[in-house]
Amino acid sequence: MQASSSKKTYRIAALTPSTVGSISDSWMNGMAEYAAQHGVDLTVFRMRTDYRYLTPELCGRMFDGLIINCDVYEFAASSADVADLFRRYRALAPHAVSIGVRVGDAPCITSDGRGGIRSLTAHMFDRHACRRPKFFLRKNPRGVIPSTWQDRYLGFADELISRGMDPEKHLIVLPKNDDDMVAAAVAEHDSVYGPADAFLGFDEPMLVLLYRYCRNMKLRIGVDVRLAGFGYSAGAFYDCHMPLTIVEPDWRSVGARSVECILRLCRGEPVDRDVSTPCSLTIRNSCGCSPELASYHDDVPAAHDASAAEHRPDGFDAHEAELKAVLTGESNERDVIISLYHHLLREQDHHALVERLPRLVSLIREYKPDNPALPMLATSMVYALVDRIIVTRRMSRESFSLQVGGFVSQLGQAVSMPDLRLRLEHFLRTFQIPFFMLGLYVEEAVSAETSRMHTDMLEPFFVRPDVTADDASSRTAVDIAQFFRETIARHGTPAARIVMPLSANDVHMGFQIAEINGKLQEPLQTFELTSSVIASAVLTIRLLSLREQVIAELKRSLATLSRYSKKVEAISRTDELTGLYNRRGFLDEVNEYWQETNGGGDNCRLFLIDLDYLKKINDNYGHADGDIAIKGVASILKQACRETDIAARFGGDEFVIFAKKLPEAAVEGFLARLSRIADEVNRQLNKPYRVSFSLGHTLCVSNDGGTLPIDDLLKEADAMLYRMKKARTPNP
Structure with a gap:
C-alpha cells in the first residue's frame, strides 16, 4: 500500500495499559505498520496507575486523534472514575477511538x-x-x-x-x-x-x-x-x-483498524x-x-516434577544468607545486593525464579533496618529486576529476544549516570534505535515516602542522535509540556514512538521516549524492560548518592556536635567569672590524675585559699569591685601555679590548688611566689583596698581504699586557714 498523498501529517496518540504481553506488541506493530504506510505520526503512551501527566494542561493539545485501549481503566475505582478519565483523555484530541469496550462517544473496535x-x-x-x-x-x-x-x-x-x-x-x-x-x-x-x-x-x-x-x-x-x-x-x-x-x-488487525478509524475521523470520513x-x-x-x-x-x-520443586541452584542459599546479613546491618549493602543481582541474571530457569521471588520479597519485608534507603534499594535491585528476568526468560523463545534481554539486563548493572549512559549508547547502536530520550524528574522532586511527583519539571538526560550525550546531560530542566512538544514534534517526518513512565517501587522517576523501527519485533516488551530496569538503576544510583551525601552530612554534623559537646563540657567544668575550673572540673581532674598515677606519688599538696574581706568590699565599694577582687585572686593563682598544678574556684570567695609533686622544702618558696605576685596584682589594680587572702594546705594521702579523701583534706586545710585568718589584722 502506498503512502497517503495527503499533505497533512496527522499526529495520533494511543494509550495502552502497562501489562506486558504479545497482545500489546501485536497491537503496537499493527498500528505502527499502518501508520508508516499512511504517513501518520504515532505516539503510544504506556499507562500506569498515575495518569496525572497526560492532560492538555501539561502535554498540550498536540494530537489530532486519540486511540484508547480500555484496559487503561482497569484500576479505576468506579464507572464514574472511568467516565472522568475518558473525559480527561478525550480533551487531548478532537477525535477518539475506543478499543475493547465502549466508553463515551468514541467509536469502538x-x-x-x-x-x-x-x-x-x-x-x-x-x-x-x-x-x-x-x-x-x-x-x-x-x-x-x-x-x-x-x-x-x-x-x-x-x-x-x-x-x-x-x-x-x-x-x-x-x-x-x-x-x-x-x-x-x-x-x-x-x-x-x-x-x-x-x-x-x-x-x-x-x-x-x-x-x-x-x-x-x-x-x-x-x-x-x-x-x-x-x-x-x-x-x-x-x-x-x-x-x-x-x-x-x-x-495486529485490531491495531491497523484502530489507526484506520481514527484517520478517517480526522479526515471527516464516515x-x-x-x-x-x-x-x-x-x-x-x-x-x-x-x-x-x-x-x-x-x-x-x-x-x-515434585523433586524439582525443592531444587535450589548452587549458591542461592548463600546469597540469601548474605542478603539477610545486609538487612540486619551486618554486611555491606551495595556489594551483596549487586552480587545477588548478578547471580539471578545468570539463572536461566524461569520456574526457579518464580519460586524464589516470594522468598526474596518475604526476606526483604521481614527485616526493617535502621537505614531507611535499604529496603527500597533491595527491592529495586532484586524484586523489580527479578520480575524483568522472568519476562526475559519468557522472551527466550527467540534468539533475538534473548539478545534484547541480555542487553537490557546490563543496563541494570549501571553504578553511575555516566555508566548508564555508556550502556544505553551500546544498546541503542546495536538495535539501531533512531531516537531515545530520558526525562528525569529533578531529584528534589522525587519523594520515596509519598511515592508521587512534586513538580512538573523534567531534566533531559539522554538524546540520540540529535545531540551528544554530554550536551544532553547538561540541558536545563523543562516542564512536561515542553518536554513532550520538543520530543514528539522534533521534526516533520512522521514516526512511531513509545512513551513510558519510569517508576521503581512506586517512585516515579520520569519518562522514556523511544522511536521504533522494524528491527525490534517486540517493541513494547523491549521498552517495558528498559524502562523498568533503567528506573531501578536510576533509583539505585540516586539512593547510593543520597546515602553518600547523608554520610558526608552526618560526618559534618557529628564534627559540629563534637565541637559543641566539647564547648558545653568546658562550660560545665569552668567558672564563668574567673576562667578557672569550678568544683566539678577540679574534682574530675584531680581524681583522674590520682587514678592514672595509682595514688599520685609523693608530695602532692592541697591548698585552700579564701579571699579576705569580700563582704566588706561588696558593702563599701559595690559588687562590681567584689568581682574585681575575685578575679584578682584568680589572676594571682594563674600566675603563681605551674602548668602541672590544678587551680579552681569552688564558689564565692573560696579557691583551691592541687599542686603536684611539691615537696615540703618547696612549700615556702611557693607561698613566697604567691605573696610577690599578689603585690604586683594589687599595684596593677590600684584600688583603695588590698586584695589579700588566707590559705591553708595539707599533704595529699590516699585512704585505705586507694582514693583521695578530698573532703577530709579540705577540712585539714581549712583548719590551718582559719588559724591564719584569725591572726590576720583587718584590712579595709
Missing part, C-alpha cells in the same frame, strides 16, 4: 469474544466429546468481573443454552487464588475454559496453578481433562502436555460506530505443538 468463545465451546463438544465444561472468571481488584470477560462468558452460555444446558451450573467465579476450589473444579469437569489472567492475577503470565492441578488430576484419577483458553498467554497451556484449543484475536475483528481457533496439543512453543517442551517436565 472489539474482538468477537462472544462469537469466538461460542465457536470454541462448540469445538470442544463436537471434536473432543466434552460434556462437563467449567468456565472460570475472576474478579478484578474493584470486585467486579471485567466486561470483556463477561462478553466471553456469554458466548460460552450461548452454546450451552443451544444444547439444553444451564450455563450457571458450569460457571465458577474465583474471589481469590483458591487452590482447593480450582482442584475441585478440575476434578469434576472434563474441560476447562478461562481467560489467561483469571487464575493468578492480572500481571501473571502463566496459569501455573491450573496446569499443575490438571496434570495431577489426570494422573491420579484418570480424567481426560481438556483445556480451552483465550488471551495472550493461553499458549502456555501446552506446558502441561494437555490437549488444548485457543481462541486468539488478531491484534466511521462505523462499532467495528468487530474476528477471533481464530488454534489447536495445540502434545502431538503437534506450534513452533513458537517447541522450545518449552524440554523444560516443562523437570519444572513440574
